Amino acid sequence: MQTQHAMFFKPLQLTSLIAIITVALTSLTACGGSSGGAATSTATTSTTTATTTTTTPATAATVASALTLNLTSLSNYAAPTLPAYYDAAVTALDNTPAGNVVNNKTATLGRVLFYDKNLSFNNTVSCASCHQATAGFSDPARFSTGFAGGTFTTAHSMRLGNIRYYRPGSMFWDKRTASVELQVSQPIQNAIEMGFDATHGGIAALLPKLQAIGYYQELFTFAFGDANVTEARIQNALAQFERSMVSVNSAWDTGFASVFNPALPDQGRSLPVPGLTAQEDRGRALFMGGPGVGVGCAGCHVPPTFSLGANSLSNGLDAGETRIFKSPSLKSVAVSGAFMHDGRFSTLDQVVEFYNSGVQAGPALDPRLVAPGGAPRALNLTVADKAALVAFLKTLTDTTLATDAKFLTPFKP
Ligand code: HEC
Ligand code: HEC
Numbered sequence: 001m002q003t004q005h006a007m008f009f010k011p012l013q014l015t016s017l018i019a020i021i022t023v024a025l026t027s028l029t030a031c032g033g034s035s036g037g038a039a040t041s042t043a044t045t046s047t048t049t050a051t052t053t054t055t056t057p058a059t060a061a062t063v064a065s066a067l068t069l070n071l072t073s074l075s076n077y078a079a080p081t082l083p084a085y086y087d088a089a090v091t092a093l094d095n096t097p098a099g100n101v102v103n104n105k106t107a108t109l110g111r112v113l114f115y116d117k118n119l120s121f122n123n124t125v126s127c128a129s130c131h132q133a134t135a136g137f138s139d140p141a142r143f144s145t146g147f148a149g150g151t152f153t154t155a156h157s158m159r160l161g162n163i164r165y166y167r168p169g170s171m172f173w174d175k176r177t178a179s180v181e182l183q184v185s186q187p188i189q190n191a192i193e194m195g196f197d198a199t200h201g202g203i204a205a206l207l208p209k210l211q212a213i214g215y216y217q218e219l220f221t222f223a224f225g226d227a228n229v230t231e232a233r234i235q236n237a238l239a240q241f242e243r244s245m246v247s248v249n250s251a252w253d254t255g256f257a258s259v260f261n262p263a264l265p266d267q268g269r270s271l272p273v274p275g276l277t278a279q280e281d282r283g284r285a286l287f288m289g290g291p292g293v294g295v296g297c298a299g300c301h302v303p304p305t306f307s308l309g310a311n312s313l314s315n316g317l318d319a320g321e322t323r324i325f326k327s328p329s330l331k332s333v334a335v336s337g338a339f340m341h342d343g344r345f346s347t348l349d350q351v352v353e354f355y356n357s358g359v360q361a362g363p364a365l366d367p368r369l370v371a372p373g374g375a376p377r378a379l380n381l382t383v384a385d386k387a388a389l390v391a392f393l394k395t396l397t398d399t400t401l402a403t404d405a406k407f408l409t410p411f412k413p
Contacts, residue, residue: 075406077107077244093165110241115409120147121195136332142343146192156343161247162329165305173341180239247331251395283392306330313366316359334394
């Protein structure tokens with residue numbers, strides 16, 4: 001934990017021991033944070049390989065009997081149709097490593113792993129339990145129930161849409177994990193989430209368990225050429241499935257596509273967006289506009305992906321905050337049930353009121369949220385403008401990501 005968090009201190013030049021202790025005590029524990037001894041594996045690239053390949057199958061179920069997949073006609077994960085405004089500047093953000101480019105076979109395996117409760121110690125939760133399609137691949141609850149039931153994560157689950165458009169080194173709310181691939185092992189090893197922590201044998205105990213399942217023997221062979229289940233293969237397959245969750249369908253997308261103009265300095269982002277109501281478009285103007293025009297949300301939550309810009313610091317939720325947080329893409333934010341890393345807000349009205357009047361001073365506060373005199377910025381928005389911002393955020397709800405069958409469970413009922 002110390003070494004992982006040390007990287008947050010350097011840019012801020014923190015010297016206060018009290019601050020460091022505070023960080024250690026309040027660090028997030030979900031998805032492999034600080035529980036047990038599992039967290040130390042975050043920064044390593046080493047992976048575990050199953051020690052046996054001859055276990056008697058725990059379940060003989062094969063692809064045909066357990067799953068709705070048709071392996072001769074795969075869904076398209078590798079080459080989604082992207083709008084013109086997903087241009088070179090957006091592509092430059094793509095965190096796909098050269099060694100794990102999305103292909104339909106491996107992403108299909110990733111889909112199965114994502115929905116498989118066998119990934120938890122007692123077969124009670126899958127990734128999808130906490131990352132539900134209808135909630136933008138997040139959890140409608142503020143905190144998620146772990147494998148043991150009755151114990152909960154200490155952070156709110158994160159939406160997964162557009163996760164590929166983040167710079168490396170920014171997985172989890174506090175950016176503690178380097179890549180989508182390395183992130184995969186964290187919830188599996190987490191003592192609250194999926195339970196393969198050190199006391200339950202770690203990932204090494206999961207590998208022979210999956211190795212024994214008939215459909216994985218088929219699917220690992222299909223994706224990788226042989227049936228060996230390794231941690232690296234699980235990481236790669238799940239990362240491919242997650243990276244294929246690109247969000248390009250929303251009321252804002254449809255309208256913006258018709259005014260996008262690469263010849264304009266702002267590509268048309270300041271233009272009215274056809275199809276939005278007057279209130280939604282007023283919210284759009286506020287969100288997109290910089291000082292004097294709007295309230296600068298887009299400077300951090302950057303369109304068209306609405307992922308958080310790599311240069312964003314924290315947004316001042318708590319006075320004296322030293323940690324730098326990320327935000328998941330704001331696409332589909334309105335279908336989330338709770339907002340911010342600890343899910344402290346339950347409505348978007350509360351979120352907007354926070355930016356309007358609640359930003360707190362602290363070492364990690366982004367300068368864009370500091371007023372010229374040095375105090376945290378207040379917006380003093382009218383009631384109508386606050387409502388307009390909320391209305392605009394709702395236009396970012398993706399209309400297909402939650403219903404596209406290729407992202408839904410492949411398991412037969
Ligand atoms: C018990 C609930 C739970 C389970 C199960 C779970 N997650 Fe999560 N997930 C969370 C929470 C909570 C966070 C935020 C944790 C944090 O930042 O400390 C999170 C964060 C993430 C992130 C980081 C997103 C970002 O933008 O940085 C990814 C990716 C992710 N989970 C993928 C997965 C995958 C893949 C699985 C299955 C192997 C999984 N999760 C299983 C609750 C869960
Ligand atoms: C300085 C960069 C910055 C600016 C400007 C900014 N935000 Fe944020 N925003 C963040 C960060 C960082 C988070 C995550 C904070 C956390 O959970 O600790 C966040 C979180 C959010 C969330 C919650 C996301 C979730 O998944 O829970 C919403 C909604 C949001 N911001 C909307 C806005 C709006 C609307 C504006 C303009 C009024 C705005 N933001 C301006 C950085 C910024």
